Amino acid sequence: NACLEIKCSNHIWLFFDVSMANASGSPPEPVFFSLAMLAILLVALAGNGVVCIMVYQRSAMRSAINILLANLAFADLMLAILNMPFALVTVMTTSWSFGDTFCRVSAMLFWLFVIEGGAVLLIISIDRFLIIVQKQDKLSPPRAKLLIVVTWVLSLIFSFPLAVGSPPLHIPPRAPQCVFGYSADPGYHAYVLILMLVFFFIPFMVMLYTFMGILNTIRHNAIRIHSHPDSMCLSQASKLGLLSLQRPFQMNIDMSFKTRAFTTILILFSVFTACWAPFTAYSLVTTFSFGFYHKDSFFQISTWLLWLCYLKSALNPLIYYWRIKKFRDACLDLMPKYFKFLPQLPGNTKRRIQPSAVYVCGEHRSVV
Template identity: 75%
Template sequence: MENSSTKDNTSLDFRTLAEYVTPTTVWQDPIQGLNLPLQVFLCLVIICVLLLAFLGNMVICVMVYQRAAMRSAINILLASLAFADMMLAVLNMPFALVTMVTTRWIFGEVFCRISAMFFWMFVLEGVAILLIISVDRFLIIVQKQDKLSPRRAKVLIAVSWSTSFCLSFPLAIGQPALYIPPRAPQCVFGYTVERGYHAYVVLIMMVFFFVPFLVMLYTFMGILNRLRHNALRIHSHPDSICLSQASKLGLMSLQRPFQMNVDMSFKTRAFTTILILFSVFTACGAPFATYSLLSTFSHTFYYRQNFFEISTWLLWMCYLKSALNPLIYYWRIKKFRDACLDLMPKYFKFFPQLPGHTKRRIRPSAVYVCGEHRSVI
């Protein structure tokens, strides 16, 4: 075996890490030292993540597709995000799970490159959708501009899918080349001194995490500042705000101030949902982005003996986001929760359903809300 210093790092041929290590290098088994019950427990957890990512996101897509009332602009964007997460669960997670169990990639070089293209395409699409929704919330709450219609949402989805495909397609043809280290969970970015390779990895990491993180952080800080300013204004001058709204309704002939309750939940709840999605994206994406950069630029990190362990755990942490998103939708968005319960078979429902005439269509307090135009997810 040739020494790594004699290899040509500028070659775009498909290479394995075995060509770069010396004969004296001993690779540790990633599950060495773990007893059998713990190994079984970890596999069961990963299988649950896979099933939840597939079934949960499939339900979201089916609800938006079947119900015309669910096809608002934001819901269409959320359906696109769910579709990307569902396809990630179908085309990537099973093969990563098999590789984790067998501790070796057994699906061939060509499929490894294709799976890497799918992985980055679906991940970049999910980030793009989350960025679009964050900017839309910023425009509505801060700039008072509600310009996102279902038609524009579909156009943005088409543009985001096209951009994600263009950025990830070079991986499928080996430009830049990807590496399969011994017992790796999937094709990964490997260490090299080639500047073009470095530039591509930096571009992917900027588009995948760093730029969206900064943009979404800016939008959320602006939204929080606006909500804080509105709350202070409402608490400081409640009568003047209500009288201003009453005058617009032609109610100035009343002898006493018009009493109203101010409800900001229609803004804060939708914003809080997006903020939770952003927090999950940051917690799951930041370690994986850092790991990818270290693999490309750090010789010591890429050739360390526990590289498979690190890459496996960080990869499944990135996959975890796809499983958590449906749970967040169900928890935070009432429309999705009600639609999910309606789709559930009757023998799975433990609580009796109320008759249609007893269901409240609106909250009584909504009639007396003193606020701006509502925007509901």
């Protein structure tokens, strides 16, 4: 007894009754799904907000890589503020209640923040490649800030046409937000292809190439160390205070730190791929396939994939806390005292309990 109305123009709208949607597929449980989305929203707000506050308040945290990570956190924070609540309300009420104009604006904001996040990961990956493979550390805080401005401008250029209805977007019944739909217009197809290339496919291929190069370099370095164990004497000799070996030892420690930071970026890249690849493929198939767009389960599938994308914004700050010691220490310092279960130990006590610091002895002074 479903009511079906098809209106054909450049786009085709499909309207069907709630009973048809419930009988045709397996819609997500409203209570469970709403609670899960609310948890993602709260974690994304709190986690990314803390990251932004830490980098803003602490001058010691304003390295080039931390500035880029703070910009990534800011994009995720804006996505959580300006997009997630409206999608959550739409899922709970099973209808879009915010009008066509805000639908277009929300789509523009969605892709603005998404493209910016992908661009930041791309910059960080190239920076790791230059440091570890090319032995060139060219990214300074001023350059990082300049790149951030450039990426925001480019992201706005690619996403702004959605706000003015070019290409036009329509909301399918009970959709979580304004999405790409089926169209026979070649210009519409071209825009979607360009957007997906800029946002996902090009960054994915470049980052994959950089990571393969980095892993290959790390493997060669490990083989060289095992083949020439005498090179390990450099660190031992430097501990004895030989001035001529002090500079190489410092360089080796710095390269080890850069390699550990690469592991964190690799995890961020893996999360980015796992969360956004399904949504990207789904958007492309929806744009080109009439039958796929008009499936009865379109709303349910698009809702799951959309919130899988939003999950990345909640996971990123958790990865920072897990992998980056400076973020973890700064987060603990910002935490109110009544939330701290373990007492803070003085620096000397920490070094006695965990004597893992590396000391480089110069001719006149010692440097940690």
